[in-house]
Amino acid sequence: MRKITPRFFRNFCVFFILLLSSGIAKAQTGISGKITDANGTGIQGITVAVKGSNAGTSTGADGSFSLTVPAGARILVISGVGYQLQELAINGQTNFEVNLQSTATNLNEVVIVGYGTARKKDLVGSTVNVTSKDFQKGAVTTPEQLILGKVAGVNITSNSGEPGSGSTIRIRGGTSLSASNDPLIIVDGVQLSGGGIAGSANFLATINPNDIESFSILKDASAAAIYGSRASNGVIIITTKKGKAGKTKINFNSLLSVGTVSKQMEVLSADQFREFVKAKGNPNQIAQLGVASTDWQDEIYQRAIGNDNNLSIAGSTKGFMKFPYRISLGYLDQEGIIKTGELKRFSGAVNVSPSFFNDHLKVELSVKGSNSRSRFAPGVIGDAVRFNPTVPVRTGFYRYGGFFEYLDPNSTTGLKALAPTNPMSQLAARDNQSNVNRSVGNLQLDYKLHFFPDVRLHTNVGYDIAKGTGEIIVSDSLRSSYMRADNVGNLKRGGERNQYKQRIENKFLEAYINYSKDAKALKSRFDVTAGYGYYDNAYMNYSFADYFLDGSKRKDSDPLFAYDKPQNRLISFYGRFNYTFNNKYIIEVNGRRDGSSRLNPDNRWINYHSEALAWRISEENFLKNSKVISDLKIRAGYGITGQQDGISNYSYLARYTMSNNTAMYQLGDIFYNMYRPEAYNPALTWEQTATTNVALDFGLFSNRITGSVDFYQKKTKDLLNDVGQAAGANFAPVALANVGNMENKGVEFSINSQVVRKKDLNVEFGFNVTYNRNRITKLTFSEDPDYEGMRFGARSGGTGGSILINSVGYSRGSFYVYKQVYDDSGKPIDNLFEDLNRDGSITEKDLYRYKSANPDVFMGFTGNVGYKRWNAGFIARASFGNYMYNNVASATGTIRNILDPLGYLANGSTEVLKSGFSGDGDKFFNSDYFVQNASFFRMDNINLGYNAGKVFNSKADMRVNASVQNVFVVTKYKGADPEVGGGIDNNFYPRPRTFTLGVNLDF
Known part of the structure; x- marks a missing residue:
């Protein structure tokens, strides 16, 4: 045998390595x-x-x-x-x-629908899908801003310019007068809680927009009826980003933003104010004029710096068990344009989606969490508008933190009653901070049967849990709490130290079975789903005593109960049948049966349904080879959806409420809490909306031009309304009942076009327009021509009152006003109104219904241009037919406001120079003069991006971008902003004009 020498071993190893390398x-x-x-x-x-x-x-x-x-x-x-x-x-x-x-022109694109997916070409309902490549660019702090102006029929109005304040979302107009008009929002299969939580201006602000991949908006009953009693206002399904098999990818993006005030309230300057007081005031009032020139709005506003950072890691584990995953972290720090206001949000998300048994069992675990810390700036805009511009910010006097305030040596507190507060004093003395934690998670199991692969069993179990806490601290230097007297007359304590806390727990279980089969021999495709859902919703509202700043408790402020825990449950059975024949003719039927604990057992269960048909005309032989028409489909559907949100958890039960410690009954020397019976109605039932939709989808020139036209009608019945009760019939003079009907009908049109499609140049434009008409058709059990309607919409000024009304035959939220009389030159005559009923006097019977806060038409415009590595885009919106009550002008633009009889001076709207209104009486505040046309065209966003290519030694791809948001507004409205939710402009927190600069790195 040959001896194995070291040389032989070395040569063998070299040969083996070469052989192995060759094999590799x-x-x-x-x-x-x-x-x-x-x-x-x-x-x-x-x-x-x-x-x-x-x-x-x-x-x-x-x-x-x-x-x-x-x-x-x-x-x-x-x-x-x-x-x-x-x-x-x-x-x-x-x-x-x-x-x-692009999926925009791909009819085989898979779209998320209720409890499943569908091919775009098989859709029969009004469903729109928006993916991340079409999202709004720039400083986006809440998810709904991503699709602003993108979808016909969806009107999104930001509630204010405060960080994280969120938006009001309306899909094809509201369907209720007293209940919610918000759509159901679903994130990765979790139906989110509605109604918000203590400490958060907007519940959606707890979700990081950077984690979102797509939106599916279900607008009609054909698309949304499978959600039954939660779908009257439409459904928005949000899908977040997931991990994929392949190389691990790391993404980091950072955005720096600077926000400025786009427009301030138009008030008198210091010089105009001095001239006005000297011309109209008495000697005592003129003596109060100072020599300063203080712009109080400039004092309260600041440049708002924001920074949004996001890091994500996505990929798949290696080895036998392959687990696609995505982990993301986000941190947002956004200042408000009012000093002291700020939002800080920490967010994280984990998604794991492994498959087992050769992809027969798919598992998806998704957990999202966030911590939002807010400091809310006090409502100082009204004081900044009204405070005397001729006085300085500070006086140097030790009281009230050194800030100027109106003094009265004859009062107990040393202050003039009802005088405005120095806005800078409020900013310095009031600290309102909140801490909101939220977690949304679910586990989904989807099993494709081994022995019958056309059948899938799907289970989804999850939760949405949130906890909001906060503390409000008010310094004892603030005029409103300075040395405030307690119940025994002490003047040694002041300030405030109060707290709040709320917890929401929503848990659910859903399970369904799905059968999907492409029977090519029969030219048929079947998709059938049947399922069950259980939803448990609980709220814990905590109560605390009130404290002075020094920590001593206010007398009689102890709560009766430490907390209450209202709870409700919903049980559902649902199903869907979809059949496609010859790739041309489609029929779909949806059904759902809901049972709610909020309703009397006799009314607890209700059935919802929808039926829809579609005909793909472009698949017919006479169009199939057309060079012009690449897609043409007619859709028609009818269905019924509902809601229960306007009904409290126990409204059908006779119940008692215990009085608080400030409303007790004395018997001898002892005070007792009393039990007060509440109004109830065992006949309460669901609000129901019947929707009819007829539509045409089209694609031209190989789908370079795509669009749709939808005609819809929504009729809501059993609207909730407070109804007067006969004496002795109930425990209150009014009780909630189902008595109303309302109708929305309209037309939607959308079109998207690839205008230029070349190697180095790409130009795309999109446009959508919606016409919606809203009308109330019933508000009482029986027809009553003398029934005025439901007044609402509180206004400020005078002794207060309402400016809006819901009346039969008119739109929801019509203005209820007096008809102003004008002189020959067009100037309004002070306190002179038309006697509409010709009875010789001006009374409330002369009020009339005028215009509405709801737009008749709203539009969205989008455009994108790409040239080589550069790209630019814009988003714009327009609204027509919407009117606004200018409460700033009515409350401050009067002589009485500036020269207040109580002995102080206050600034006001420049409107007083034009109208000369005295401000006397209360009728003046309901003049239609203050209802102004608020139609507008707004350039929401202009963005520019550059793809820089490889950086860091080719280890990363870099993209830089810049944008401007809220670029400009064109409007006839005389206030600061024509887009204020609710139709009443009363010191609206202005939307900032925001400049952003961002960088995106892909490793």
Whole structure:
């Protein structure tokens, strides 16, 4: 036997390594290529993965990629948000040039619908899908801002310019007068709580917009009826970003923003104010004029700095068990344009989506959490508008923190009663901070039967839990709490230290079975779903005593109960049947049966349903080969949805409420809490909305132009309204009852066009317009021509009152006003109104219904231009037919406001120079003079981006972008902003004009 020497062993090892290397070389192959869009432009961030393995990568700035594929690899999977997925056979090929088709023109695109998915071409309901590539760019702090102006029929109005304040979302007009008009919002299968939580201006602000991949908006009953009693106002389904098989990808993006006040209230300058007082005031009032020139609005506002940072890691674990995952972290720090206001949000999300048994069992675990810390600036805009501009911010006097205040040596507190407060004093003395924690999570199991793969069993169990806490601290230097007297007359304590707390727990279980079959021999496709849902909703509202700043408790402020825990449950059975014949004719039927604990057992259960048909005309032989018409489909549907949100948890039960410690009954020397019976109605039932929708979808020139036209009618019955009760019939003079009817009908039109589609140049434009008419048709059990209606919409000024009304035959939220009389020159005559009923006097019977806060027509405009590595875009909106009550002008633009009889001076709107209104009496405040046309055109966003390509030694792709939000507004409205929710402009927190600069890095 030959002896094994060290030299022989060395030579053998070298030979073995070479042999192994040769095997590896044969086992692995390097491939490369480039991914382009329809114009031949390279697309960054597209995932290129080997099917059935962990091998994968993503494209660089110019769309190029390189990848090592293992032996036996057969299929290359190419996917990206907003583009059609492609699977390509490798077959030994080493270079790939792939052109991806946008999902905007892809009829095979899969769209998220209720309890499942559907191909875009099979949709019969009014459903719109918006993906991340079409989202609004720039400083976006809440999710709904991503789709602003993008969808016909969806009107989004930001509630204020305060950080995280959120928006009011209306889909095809509101369907209720007393209950909610908000759509149901679902995130990754979790139906979110409505109604908000203590300490948060907007519940959606707790969700990080950077984690969102797409929105599906279900607008009609054909699309939304499967959600039954929660779908009267439409449904918005949000899908967040997920991990994918392939190489681990790390993304970091950072956005720096600066916000400025876009427009201030128009008030008298210091010089105008002095001239006015000297011309109209008496000697005592003139003596109060100072020599300062203080712009109080300039004092309270600031440049708002914001920074939004997000880091995500996505990919898949290696080895036998492959777990696609995505982990993200976000931090937002956003100042308000009013000093001291701020929002800080920490967010995190984890998504894991493994598959087992050769993809027969798919598991998805999703957990999202956030901590939002807010400091709310006090409502100082009204005081900044009214405070005397001729006095300084500070006096140097030790009282009231050194701030100027109106003094009265003859009063107990040393202050003039009802005088405005120095706004800078409020900012310095009031500290209102909140801390909101929220977690949304669920586990979904989807099992495709081994022995019957056309059948899937799906289970979804999850929760939405939030806790809001806060503390309000008011310094004893603030005029409103300075040395405030307690109940025994002490003047040694002042200030406030109060807290609040609330917890919401929503848990659910959903399970359904789905059968989906492509029966090609029968030219048929079947999709059938049947399921069950259980939803438990609980709220814990905590109560606390009130304290002075020094920590001593206010007398009689102890709560009766530490907390209460109202709770309700909903049980549902639902189903859907969808049938497609010959890829042309589609029929779909949805049904749902809901039972709610909020209602009497006799009324507890109700059935909802929808039926819809569609005909794909473009698949007929006479159009199939058309070079002009690439898609043409008619849709028609009818269905009934509902809601229960306007009904409290126990309204159908006779119940008692215990009085608080300030409302007790004395018997001898002892005070007793009393039990007060509450009004109840065991006949309460669901509000129901019947919707009819007829639509036409079209695509032209290979779908370079796509669009749709929808005609809809929504009739709501059993609207909730407070109804007067006969003496002795109930425990209150009014009780909630189902008595009203209302109708919305309208037309939607949307069109999107690829105007230019070339290799280095791409131009796209989109436009949508909605006409909606709202009318109340019933408000009483029986027809009553003398019934005035439901007044609401509190206004300030005078002794207060309402400015809006709901009346039969008119739109919801009509203004209820006196008709102003004008002189020959067009100037309004002070306190002179038309005697409409001709009875010789001006009374409330002369009020009339005038215009509405709701727009007749609203529009959205979008545009994008891409040239080589540059791209630019814009988003604009328009609204017509909406009117606004200018409460700032009515409350401050009068002589009485400026020269107050109580002995102080106050600034006001420049409107007083034009109208000369005295401000005497209360009728003046309900003049139609203050109802102004608030139609507008707003340029919401202009953005510019540049793809810088490889950086950091080719380890990352970088993109930089800049944007301006709230660029300009064109309007006839005389106030600061024509877009104020509710139709009453009363010191609205202005929307900032925001400039942003951002960077995005993909590793």
